[in-house]
Amino acid sequence: MTRKTVRIAMNGVTGRMGYRQHLVRSILALREQGGLDLGDGTVLWPEPILVGRREHALKALAEKHGLEHWSTDVDEVLADGSVDIFFDAAMTSGREEVLKKAIAAGKHVYTEKPTAVGLEGAIELARLAREAGVKSGVVQDKLFLPGLLKLKRLIDGGFFGRILSVRGEFGYWVFEGDWQEAQRPSWNYRAEDGGGIVVDMFPHWEYVLHELFGRVTSVNALATTHVPTRWDEDGKPYAATADDSAYGIFEIEGGVVAQINSSWxxxxxxxxxxxxxxDGTEGSAVAGLRNCRVQHRSATPKPVWNPDLPATYSFRDQWQEIPDNTEFDNGFKVQWELFLKHVYAGADYHWDLLAGARGVQMAELGLKSSAEGRRLDVPEISL
Incomplete structure (x- = not known):
């Protein structure tokens, strides 16, 4: 067995997602399991280089996890010929510029979404990566969640018959920050810093719908800011200039209609x-992060609408839980493994920067649809 060290520059690991999901639960988890076996006698050993703006935070993380390499100088890291892959999970507003630098330096790039602040920039990144001959990947973690994997199993098995509609509900209460600390960073609520729930979540909905049901052909959205004032990390009030809730209707090729509400x-x-x-002609399913339950056509009861009588049964109890039937690993880690196998073993992989550009397009059209109050078609994009 041959061990090959892969040096990965990880930008933005002091942030919530960069640290928890990408560093600890993905890269460090791969090290804990002894590396990634490529199946040809080679084991990849990831060597992270922590990159960010806050020196004290980087140093503390490195010491906590016994890591040797960290830097506040992105350009210096990119100039290092021993660095193989550049990963970005820093603020959205700076992503396009730093990814361009990484591509120009000949690094394979793996990144959180959205990949850019606008569609033109996202397509340009995909074009630059292709011309430079570097591999690219965009995080599309929800595809690897146990609940959606079970849903995919049902779709592939023909459980639904003809699929009619999809209804999604996402969100939770994010505290304003005055009397309880907010559980999301304040930049998320400032449009000038790349914040907003449409920019954050519509790219997710694009790849979920695209991968499971088909290409999205139109979007009709309403984005709004329900909470106009929030308090930042220093306890100071600020104007929330970005949307914190969005209500979207998406038409999908083949006639499926999806309605997804997103709210903080x-x-x-x-x-x-x-x-x-x-919901389909032969059955329905409700899938979450981990669980999935179904109701088949043959087991569908006949509810009767009578507001004068209390319900004497539980609707939820009429559904059947789908078993795991396998072990599910962390979704972020699974996609990291697939990307590393793509780079070093030539494995198939299609969640690249062009796929990421579709997510940027969805967010851009969602905001435009909301601003103009109309349904917009979604053009196909290509390089």
Missing amino acids: DVRVNRDELVEFQV
Whole structure:
């Protein structure tokens, strides 16, 4: 068995997602399991280089996890010929510029979404990566969640018959920051810093709908700011200039209609933070992050609408839970493994910067649809 060290520059690992999901639960988890076996006698050993703006935070993380390499100088890291891959999970507003630098330096790039602040920039990144001959990947983690993997199993098995509609509910209450600390960073609520729930979540909905049901052909959205004033990390009030809730209707090729609500101003009254209900001629399913339950046509009861009588049964109890039937690893880690196998073993991989550009397009059209109050077609994009 040959061990090959892969040096990965990880920009933005002091942030919530960069640290928890990408560093700890993905890259460090790969090290804990002894590396990534490529199946040809080679084991990849990821060597992270922590990159960010806050020196004290980087140093503390490196010491906590026994890591040797960290830097506040992105350009210096990119100039290092021993660095193989550049990963970005820093602020959205600076992503396009730093990814261009990484591509120009000949690094393979793996990045959080959105990949750019506008469609033109996102397509340009995909074009530059292709011309430079570097591999690219965009995080599309929800595809690898147990609940959606079970949903995909149902779709592939023909459980639904003809799929009619998809209804999604996502969100939770993010505290304003005055009397309880907010659980999301303040830049998320400033449009000038790349914040907003449409920019954050519509790219997710694009790849979920695209991968499971088909290409989105139109979007009709309403984005709004329900909470206009929030308090930042220093306890100071600021104007929330970005949208914190969005209500979208998406038409999908083949006639499926999807309706997805996204909000940071909603209190959770469902089993999981995100749930998708899929209804078809032969059956329905409700899938969340981990669980998925179904109701087949043959087991569908006949509810009777009578507001004068209390319900004597539980609708939820009439559904059947889908078993795991396998072990599910962390979705972020699974996609990291697939990307590394793509780079070093030539494995198939299509979640690239062009796929990421579709997500940027969805967010851009969602905001435009909301501003103009009309339904917009979604053109196909290509290089």
